Amino acid sequence: MGIVIQKFGGTSLSTPQQRERVCQAIQRERHKGNSVVVVVSAMGRADEPYATDTLINLLKRDNLNPSRRELDMLMSCGEVISGVVLTNKLQSHGEQAVFLNGLQAGIKTNSNHGDARIVAIDTRLIKKYLAEDYVVVVAGFQGISEEGEITTLGRGGSDVTAAALGVALGADVIDIYTDVEGIMTADPRIVKNARLLDAVTYNEICQLAREGAKVIHPRAVEIAMESNIPLRVRSTFSDSTGTLVGNYGEFNGESVQIRRDRLITGITQMPDITQIRVDIKGEAGLPLRVFKAMALAEISVDFITVTREVVIFTVLKEVADRAREILENLGLSVVTEPDCAKVAIVGAAITGIPGVMAKVVEALTLNGIEILQSGDSYTNIWCLVKRDQMEQAVKALHDKFDLGNQEGGEF
Amino acid sequence: MGIVIQKFGGTSLSTPQQRERVCQAIQRERHKGNSVVVVVSAMGRADEPYATDTLINLLKRDNLNPSRRELDMLMSCGEVISGVVLTNKLQSHGEQAVFLNGLQAGIKTNSNHGDARIVAIDTRLIKKYLAEDYVVVVAGFQGISEEGEITTLGRGGSDVTAAALGVALGADVIDIYTDVEGIMTADPRIVKNARLLDAVTYNEICQLAREGAKVIHPRAVEIAMESNIPLRVRSTFSDSTGTLVGNYGEFNGESVQIRRDRLITGITQMPDITQIRVDIKGEAGLPLRVFKAMALAEISVDFITVTREVVIFTVLKEVADRAREILENLGLSVVTEPDCAKVAIVGAAITGIPGVMAKVVEALTLNGIEILQSGDSYTNIWCLVKRDQMEQAVKALHDKFDLGNQEGGEF
Numbered sequence A, B: 001m002g003i004v005i006q007k008f009g010g011t012s013l014s015t016p017q018q019r020e021r022v023c024q025a026i027q028r029e030r031h032k033g034n035s036v037v038v039v040v041s042a043m044g045r046a047d048e049p050y051a052t053d054t055l056i057n058l059l060k061r062d063n064l065n066p067s068r069r070e071l072d073m074l075m076s077c078g079e080v081i082s083g084v085v086l087t088n089k090l091q092s093h094g095e096q097a098v099f100l101n102g103l104q105a106g107i108k109t110n111s112n113h114g115d116a117r118i119v120a121i122d123t124r125l126i127k128k129y130l131a132e133d134y135v136v137v138v139a140g141f142q143g144i145s146e147e148g149e150i151t152t153l154g155r156g157g158s159d160v161t162a163a164a165l166g167v168a169l170g171a172d173v174i175d176i177y178t179d180v181e182g183i184m185t186a187d188p189r190i191v192k193n194a195r196l197l198d199a200v201t202y203n204e205i206c207q208l209a210r211e212g213a214k215v216i217h218p219r220a221v222e223i224a225m226e227s228n229i230p231l232r233v234r235s236t237f238s239d240s241t242g243t244l245v246g247n248y249g250e251f252n253g254e255s256v257q258i259r260r261d262r263l264i265t266g267i268t269q270m271p272d273i274t275q276i277r278v279d280i281k282g283e284a285g286l287p288l289r290v291f292k293a294m295a296l297a298e299i300s301v302d303f304i305t306v307t308r309e310v311v312i313f314t315v316l317k318e319v320a321d322r323a324r325e326i327l328e329n330l331g332l333s334v335v336t337e338p339d340c341a342k343v344a345i346v347g348a349a350i351t352g353i354p355g356v357m358a359k360v361v362e363a364l365t366l367n368g369i370e371i372l373q374s375g376d377s378y379t380n381i382w383c384l385v386k387r388d389q390m391e392q393a394v395k396a397l398h399d400k401f402d403l404g405n406q407e408g409g410e411f
Helices: A016-031 A052-060 A068-092 A124-129 A157-169 A202-210 A219-227 A285-294 A317-329 A358-365 A387-401 B016-031 B052-060 B068-092 B122-131 B157-167 B202-210 B218-226 B286-297 B319-327 B356-368 B387-400
Strands: A003-008 A034-039 A099-102 A107-109 A118-120 A135-139 A144-147 A150-152 A173-176 A200-202 A231-235 A243-246 A266-279 A302-306 A310-317 A333-346 A375-379 A382-385 B003-008 B035-040 B097-100 B105-107 B118-121 B134-137 B142-145 B150-152 B173-178 B200-203 B231-235 B242-244 B266-279 B302-306 B310-316 B333-346 B375-376 B380-386
Touching: A003 A016, A016 A034, A016 A099, A034 A068, A034 A124, A034 A157, A034 A302, A052 A068, A052 A358, A052 B068, A068 A099, A068 A135, A068 A144, A068 A150, A068 A157, A068 B052, A068 B068, A068 B097, A099 A124, A118 A157, A118 B302, A124 A135, A124 A157, A124 B375, A135 A157, A144 A157, A150 B016, A150 B035, A150 B375, A173 A219, A200 A202, A202 A219, A202 A231, A202 A333, A231 B380, A266 A387, A285 A310, A285 A317, A302 A375, A310 A317, A333 A387, A358 A382, A358 A387, A358 B097, A358 B200, A358 B333, A382 A387, B003 B157, B016 B068, B035 B068, B035 B157, B052 B068, B052 B380, B068 B097, B068 B134, B068 B142, B068 B150, B122 B134, B122 B157, B134 B157, B142 B157, B157 B218, B200 B202, B202 B218, B202 B231, B202 B242, B202 B333, B218 B231, B266 B319, B266 B387, B286 B310, B286 B319, B286 B380, B302 B375, B310 B319, B319 B333, B333 B387, B356 B380, B356 B387, B380 B387
Parallel strands: A003 A034, A003 A173, A034 A135, A099 A135, A107 A144, A173 A231, A200 A243, B003 B035, B003 B173, B035 B134, B097 B134, B105 B142, B173 B231, B200 B242
Antiparallel strands: A107 A118, A144 A150, A231 A243, A266 A310, A266 A333, A302 A310, A333 A382, A375 A382, B105 B118, B142 B150, B231 B242, B266 B310, B266 B333, B302 B310, B333 B380, B375 B380
């Protein structure tokens, strides 16, 4: 019997009923004879009192630029609260359980507050408790820097904690529990016949996550992949084993074959994007000035197209006004296209397959959806569309490639 | 210039407006040239999300007997949240401020979770920040055990943190900020002409606190007293310096004389008490069995009267039913008197002053208030009355001794 990491997100921990399901999931692994390390996120959705966003807003009422050191100390409370609450629930069921905060769990990070990287894990205390047959509940998302300061890992950080603990402890599997059934061919709230994928490769899930599927943090996948430890994305609220994430081949005797020949994994969407066009009037130095200005302001830019006449890129909606202002202060002529969304078809080796791009364009234009910008990489083809046509675009692409019926899509 | 400790309670930290007043109080000390160490309690009253009681109730929904180790980890979040929120507010005013949790502040305790004692304070990090001219905000109520576990100090623990830091840092004064003006001759919500006391001795305030005046934790006073560091109990929301607590004599050049000849300090009340009478029918061994049974059940008993016929004592309302059940299970005949309250007159050396007890009895009986039980010690005289006559009893005693007009009361 081995070690299983079980990571539970905030939406699985909000109510006593949900925590009851979490306890059952933990006890199910215990009854198989496995040692269990549980990683928790902060409780609840953004509007609940112990959610990370609510804690941040506590500070923003007084100060729009809170210090990153103190912000991390505050945010770390979210996972401490949910971890204690879950540990308490386990104890009420007679389980021998102990809660460890980031410091106690030995999660050592660099000192980049708000977006720290795990640099090492001192697993001694966890191993001591596992040897004494405890369920060890660990606060996700947080660690401790060399200077003894509390740090947090940034969005999705609890997934990273789970993956890093899986590697450090040589776990058999890292289970990422969430409120969806697993990885689907598209968001089931948009596409009714979206299909659950039994298994995907590390690369496929990374692509999906990067393109907007919010099931797991890509850095967590990379960490697990490097040590070839399988992940499962599964639902806290069902008995299904969800989607296995691993390399091609078998998993742990359970013989799930990950298909090597699948071309399209699924369709993703990403709303709340603003497109920015800067007229460069043939001045060769301007694109560099544009991107330097954005970098200086710590604004992430994406979907970059540079021609001799124009620089086009996208930014997240919430920083769009600031980006525009900065560029106008440089004396540039700027046009913004607010309320855009990105839709993408993601697949292991999609580019260069004859006819795929044609099908994408056909699906969208036949449905009256304007393509504002598009591009591709080795593993995806994406299109920028207006936000109010996003759902329609996802459905059109899912239908066109027949993903609801056919593994790997139809060509 | 020296070091000033400023402790702010939860009711001073709940809203941005209140925190604004707190910042002003801190900046006032800074402008005098003092180094400031701020100690905070958890934010808000019992029904707010980050208050200690709310955090405890999170666990009790799942488990009526949460583990004391995990409970401490949870409760410690309350002071971290309020400390970060206040530090952030200070930073928004351009103050150089830093927040330290119990571990970082070097608050070392024994490992008695939920009611730990401070055993030492490693002040190095605090001193380093003070030397760099920071306002140092410290989480009250929490520490770290030798085993590296997070502990809490029990009710009123932030006062204890403030006092212990005052001693460890050799502070000039320990300011306990609260939502009342200072120490009054009686609760001003009950007695309209209750008077603010300029100065009281350590012993007087300890007595008042033990008898129900909720201004400061008695243990905090004892700690300050041992090192003869003055305390001030004062309001966050006024500029008054409140009540100075110290030994007889002068304070720090500000020449406040603490009166040596005051006989009565004030009147206190304590509601929510149940009186229990056990018939012992002349069986000599019964009183011991009664008190052993209460001790075993960890029920605090008070106001004990033992005669050959009866054992009388009081317990807090919330444990009265359990106490009664335990005694009845021993086959004893039990009569309870619920809804009682204790009122007391507190003074440095009250007992033995001729006529005081007579005046107490006269004041109550003339107002139709039944004395259910009474007693005295070297520093107080107390009476048990029905809860619905408590306010009337406090007023009658305050009037009888003319405390609203006359320092030390009239005899």
